[in-house]
Amino acid sequence: MSYVFIVGAKSDIAKEVARVYAKNGYNLYLSARDTSELEELATDIQVRSGVEVKLVELDVTKYKTHEKIYEDLEEKPLGVIYVAGFMADQDEAQEDWSKSLNTINVNYTGAVSFLNIVANDFEKQRRGFIVGVSSVAGDRGRKTNYIYGSAKAAFSTYLSGMRNRLHEAGVSVLTVKPGFVATKMTEGLDLPEKLTAQPQEVADDIFSAQQSGHNTLYTKWMWRYIMLIIKHIPEFIFKKMSI
């Protein structure tokens, strides 16, 4: 059975995404900066689903290593899912350039570097799928979160362009825009229960949207309409708002 490559497999969303694909019979490449942290997940998935799981050391911000890492894969994946993400606190990122830079690099530059290689290969093979986990934060810049949001906006635009380019080659590209998700990243925040998805819910949504060839997925679904409204608030009002 084909392999799916998960970039940034340590997060709560990635863990559930990995489980869903394994449950449906896909073998997995799980990647992270430090793969020792993925061993428990790899065992979990093997015992659960009996698929092959291989660990790949990958730092998304070490661009020069990407080509070789991809070339070295014994079997090229059928799909790549980019889940790696980093959310610095807005106030800290404003003060500390390194935090801003890391936000941009993990959420955007690293993704471009790695997915360019993937896209070229998939285009040549005329098959495959790419899933990028972006964010509703990229739909409009807000004062509380715009450094992270702008990196996600760039990522969403990149995915949209790639979808346009690869369509002809039969390669599908899915942009995922989760709203609030109950994860390590959001633990302790007071999130509205009805708008907050569980990682497993997000993973199930991603799997079914990818399998049916959708372009953009808002999860939970009501975020599509919330963001539609937020995007259409005129700037002269929006700039005075605090949302």
Next chain:
Amino acid sequence: MSLNSWGMYPQIDNKKITLKTPKQIKAFIDANKEIIPYGNGRSYGDSALNTNIIYTKPYNSFLSFDDKKGILHIQTGVLLSEIIESYLPRGWFLKVTPGTKLITIGGAIASDIHGKNHHVEGCFSECVEEFKLQLPSGEIKSCKKGDELFLATCGGMGLTGVILDAKISLKKVSSQFINQTTIKTKNLQETFEAFEEYKELPYSVAWIDCLASGENIGKCLLMVGDFCDDGKLKYKEKNRLNIPFNFPSFALNNLSVRAFNWLYYNKAPNGVSKQKVGIDSFFYPLDSIKNWNRIYGKNGFTQYQFILPKEKSYDGLKEILQTISGSGKGSFLAVLKLYGKANKNYLSFPKEGYSLALDFKIEDGVFELLDALDKIVLKYEGRIYLTKDVRVSKDTFETGYEDIEIFRNLRKKYKMDEKFNSVQSKRLGL
């Protein structure tokens, strides 16, 4: 933040911490009293509620599987449904399963749950080889069959500490289908006879019309069965229906329950009939409807489950059914089951005899009715199931459980009583 139990009653505000590592849990235990582990929130009453909750469901890795012995090692938050999904296609199934697969392994051990095969296989603890328990001191103990911590924790309602992971043995099956026989009876006498006649079969359960009166008291559909032998293991759960909001409280009344019961009973052919059904419809009929608890309205509901010793079951059940039928408060779900021998766990519910489980909407007069039923249960030397309970009195509870003092002393010895408590344990002085 608030987590409810399945009955949606009572509502207790609480602070929760998600179980990630035993080390982080130790810090939480050190800093707090009034802690109880909480799995998937499927126990009905107040046994998993307190002001501080250790949320165990995300602690759910599979650790290993020994395919010669069929022993699966998993963390406490794994749901039974996850085990079935992974292992039924490979020809393995749970030795003991309750009527929902949406409970965690930790919850299954803490409630020492039982299933339709109790008269053959016993409680869940029978298939637990060992587990790791984090004590109030933070120390982690390996508990094996026969240890006092094993006897206290299986059925101990989370009051002995945090169960971290467990080794459970699975059984070989060669199908995802069950050969089911349905026997329709006219009264309690016939129901009892049918249970006896079919007790060699591993699985049995009866649905009783608890609003029937007079001659028809105890009329039921008894469903018995065993796994097929057709090698069809390709198991995939169907999509679940969802009940998106609480039903208005008047939706469920004497009339609608009567209508449902009439339909259900009359749908089945008279006498004895045979069907081939999937495991989901045989074991977990209610799991196919997400949030079915919402049909009872926003005030919630409770399940009343008691067991009577075998020789007193007939008279006791008759009196109880007469009382319920006379009150006009009944439930869709009145489940009667035959049980095998009790085990040695201090607080496990089952013992040899018959048990009846009934749902009641929380409304005026319900608690008075249940108090009246308690008296009958005690008169016939029965006891109440903690996992379903939300209102039983300390005296009624204690009369049913003869090992209660051993349990209390063990709690003191390990200082469990100073840290691990639930709304229920305080009500019952556990």
